[in-house]
Amino acid sequence: MANIQLKEGEVTSTIYGMIKDQRYSEAVQILNVQLQSYPSSRAALSLLGYCLYQMQDFINAADCYEQLTVLHPEVEEYRLYYAQSLNKACLYEEAMKVSCQIDAQQYSVKINKLQASIKYGADDLPGAKSLVENCPSDDPDTEVNLGCLLFKEGRYVEACSKFTAAMQVTGYKPDLAYNIALCHYMMKQYSPALRHIANVIEGGIKEHPELSVGMTTEGLDVRSVGNTLTLHETALIEAFNLKAAIEYQLKNFDSAKEALTDMPPRSEEELDVVTLHNVALMNMDNSPTAGFEKLQFLLQQNPFPPETFGNLLLLYLKYEYFDVAADVLAENAHLTYKFLTPYLYDFIEAVITRQTSPEEAYRKLDEMASKQTEALRKLTKHVQECRINRDDEAVKKSVNEYDDALEKYIPVLMQQAKIYWDRENYVQVEKLFRKSVEFCNEHDVWKLNVAHVLFMQDGKWKEATGFYEPIVRKHYDNILSVSAIVLANLCVSYIMTSANEEAEELMRKIEKEEEQLAYEDPDKKVYHLCIVNLVIGTLYCAKGNYEFGISRVIKSLEPYQRKLGPDTWYYAKRCFLSLIENMAKHMIMIRDQVLLECIAFLDCCEMYGKDVKTVTDQPLDEPLHAGRNTVTYEARHLKTLFLKLH
Amino acid sequence: SHEQLGVITPQFETPLPPLQPAVIPPQFRELPAPSLDLFDLDEQFSTEKVRLAQITNKCGDDDLEYYV
Numbered sequence: 001m002a003n004i005q006l007k008e009g010e011v012t013s014t015i016y017g018m019i020k021d022q023r024y025s026e027a028v029q030i031l032n033v034q035l036q037s038y039p040s041s042r043a044a045l046s047l048l049g050y051c052l053y054q055m056q057d058f059i060n061a062a063d064c065y066e067q068l069t070v071l072h073p074e075v076e077e078y079r080l081y082y083a084q085s086l087n088k089a090c091l092y093e094e095a096m097k098v099s100c101q102i103d104a105q106q107y108s109v110k111i112n113k114l115q116a117s118i119k120y121g122a123d124d125l126p127g128a129k130s131l132v133e134n135c136p137s138d139d140p141d142t143e144v145n146l147g148c149l150l151f152k153e154g155r156y157v158e159a160c161s162k163f164t165a166a167m168q169v170t171g172y173k174p175d176l177a178y179n180i181a182l183c184h185y186m187m188k189q190y191s192p193a194l195r196h197i198a199n200v201i202e203g204g205i206k207e208h209p210e211l212s213v214g215m216t217t218e219g220l221d222v223r224s225v226g227n228t229l230t231l232h233e234t235a236l237i238e239a240f241n242l243k244a245a246i247e248y249q250l251k252n253f254d255s256a257k258e259a260l261t262d263m264p265p266r267s268e269e270e271l272d273v274v275t276l277h278n279v280a281l282m283n284m285d286n287s288p289t290a291g292f293e294k295l296q297f298l299l300q301q302n303p304f305p306p307e308t309f310g311n312l313l314l315l316y317l318k319y320e321y322f323d324v325a326a327d328v329l330a331e332n333a334h335l336t337y338k339f340l341t342p343y344l345y346d347f348i349e350a351v352i353t354r355q356t357s358p359e360e361a362y363r364k365l366d367e368m369a370s371k372q373t374e375a376l377r378k379l380t381k382h383v384q385e386c387r388i389n390r391d392d393e394a395v396k397k398s399v400n401e402y403d404d405a406l407e408k409y410i411p412v413l414m415q416q417a418k419i420y421w422d423r424e425n426y427v428q429v430e431k432l433f434r435k436s437v438e439f440c441n442e443h444d445v446w447k448l449n450v451a452h453v454l455f456m457q458d459g460k461w462k463e464a465t466g467f468y469e470p471i472v473r474k475h476y477d478n479i480l481s482v483s484a485i486v487l488a489n490l491c492v493s494y495i496m497t498s499a500n501e502e503a504e505e506l507m508r509k510i511e512k513e514e515e516q517l518a519y520e521d522p523d524k525k526v527y528h529l530c531i532v533n534l535v536i537g538t539l540y541c542a543k544g545n546y547e548f549g550i551s552r553v554i555k556s557l558e559p560y561q562r563k564l565g566p567d568t569w570y571y572a573k574r575c576f577l578s579l580i581e582n583m584a585k586h587m588i589m590i591r592d593q594v595l596l597e598c599i600a601f602l603d604c605c606e607m608y609g610k611d612v613k614t615v616t617d618q619p620l621d622e623p624l625h626a627g628r629n630t631v632t633y634e635a636r637h638l639k640t641l642f643l644k645l646h
Numbered sequence: 647s648h649e650q651l652g653v654i655t656p657q658f659e660t661p662l663p664p665l666q667p668a669v670i671p672p673q674f675r676e677l678p679a680p681s682l683d684l685f686d687l688d689e690q691f692s693t694e695k696v697r698l699a700q701i702t703n704k705c706g707d708d709d710l711e712y713y714v
Contacts, residue, residue, distance in 0.1 A: 542653055
């Protein structure tokens with residue numbers, strides 16, 4: 001492609017032919033070559049500017065038009081295009097300056113519109129508003145722009161009606177349909193939002209099959225379609241990002257990912273900041289390292305999606321990079337006010353503080369918690385009032401508000417409780433939970449943690465059963481969807497209250513479901529029964545009954561290829577280490593037969609554990625030593641210890 | 647670090663505030679894209695020799711002074 005030969009006499013038809021076929025990048029290449037020979041060629045610069053604008057390469061387009069304004073100051077269009085390109089490149093100050101230099105009367109309407117758009121882009125909403133109000137009111141564009149302003153003010157109902165009204169005048173337009181969908185999304189009305197999105201996508205597929213919608217999801221390796229003006233006009237990128245956002249909010253994470261891969265294909269360098277952000281966010285589970293890289297990169301871009309900053313900080317907390325979070329927060333103090341709500345800022349700061357000064361963190365969290373509980377009380381009252389007035393719509397709205405407030409309160413409460421939990425002060429944790437029962441007694445995480453804290457206090461097995469049991473019963477038809485530790489702790493609680501029958505029944509049920517799963521997918525690793533046995537085995541070891549405990553542990557990991565994983569190995573080896581320690585101190589005697597079983601077991605772990613890591617690599621750290629970080633290595637090590645003792 | 651073997655401590659759940667996906671904000675109506683100027687590119691991008699020949703052809707006797 002680099003050496004397209006231009007035939008004498010066919011230059012015009014060749015280049016204009018390319019433009020007609022939208023082969024802009026080829027045209028740009030030829031024009032750039034020509035520009036080297038004729039650096040001040042009006043034709044070359046004008047066509048180049050045109051093509052670059054079509055390719056959405058606004059910075060370089062602005063460059064071309066700037067040169068044209070110097071070479072041909074008499075052509076006002078070039079000044080307009082220059083300002084337009086600067087605006088699209090988000091260089092708002094420069095765009096405004098250039099737009100003020102255009103003085104031809106015939107452009108005054110256009111300039112007014114452009115300047116309104118510049119102010120809007122620069123987030124100067126009052127400025128944009130006063131300019132839009134000067135625009136002719138019979139122009140549907142004015143309606144749309146007013147809609148955008150209302151949207152930014154959070155007045156989504158009114159914004160939505162503006163967009164709808166504009167569409168009634170202009171007929172169906174994908175960007176307007178997208179705007180309407182967006183308003184519904186902001187109001188959490190996901191089904192009308194999805195309906196409008198479906199229209200945008202269907203329209204895009206029908207009008208532009210060349211944009212390869214859905215091909216990447218199908219597994220086809222398709223060439224980038226580039227960021228053309230055509231793509232922009234279809235609003236497909238907007239629609240697919242919104243679809244992904246809705247699915248993500250609904251916790252349909254696979255569908256969210258799929259919406260992103262359904263998008264017309266572009267290479268990673270070509271991705272807009274919103275898409276890049278969502279790709280990072282929605283693939284954090286399977287590629288956290290790349291996700292962190294993308295989000296860190298975005299923070300250097302201007303502008304970046306406002307969600308980036310808060311999400312990056314929360315993800316640092318999730319992966320326990322508290323120091324990194326503290327650094328990023330300190331380095332970007334100028335971003336905190338703009339991009340973090342006071343709630344989020346206080347929360348992040350408190351969690352970071354927990355590492356260095358738990359007391360200080362507790363104080364901060366307590367302050368937050370009282371603010372949140374006050375809000376919850378007010379909302380409770382409000383819900384009741386709405387119920388008395390029999391205003392269904394208002395009830396629905398206030399219940400939603402209550403749920404939102406509760407979702408803000410729970411993280412604060414749990415961070416507070418965690419401070420006591422880490423100190424093994426379970427009595428205090430229980431106290432905190434008792435205080436919060438009026439708000440939280442229906443909340444799943446709250447119920448789960450209450451169960452855990454009762455479980456950890458010796459002698460409260462009965463109460464623990466009372467909290468674990470409903471969780472398990474709720475999912476009895478799909479018991480593997482309950483986390484293994486819940487099942488295990490319920491079994492332990494049964495055993496400790498001499499309800500062995502119940503424990504056995506539950507274990508049979510788990511075994512049956514695992515067998516079913518093994519039949520459907522023989523290679524899939526399932527750990528539930530294994531963890532239940534490990535927890536029970538550990539319990540017996542902890543009570544000093546090593547022979548029975550260890551035999552449970554050994555049995556739990558069969559068959560090894562399905563049961564050996566970082567977590568199961570971690571709990572198995574704890575029991576062996578404890579056994580070894582007690583043997584070394586001559587605290588216990590173990591029959592030879594049991595020791596031989598232990599060694600045979602470790603041999604098996606050695607054999608099947610070559611590819612099983614003992615510690616999962618952390619996304620921001622150097623990978624651990626590949627040889628040492630295996631079950632094989634550690635099993636061999638344990639075996640040596642046994643042989644030394646024997 | 648060393649501690650006595652006890653029951654397995656379950657993981658205490660500390661949910662974080664939800665992460666937020668990004669969406670593209672509604673855009674102001676745009677001015678139409680720059681229009682396509684029309685040029686005779688064969689004339690503009692021809693080599694010097696060809697251009698000289700072209701000018702030569704165009705010139706009549708009256709243009710002699712300019713040509714030289």
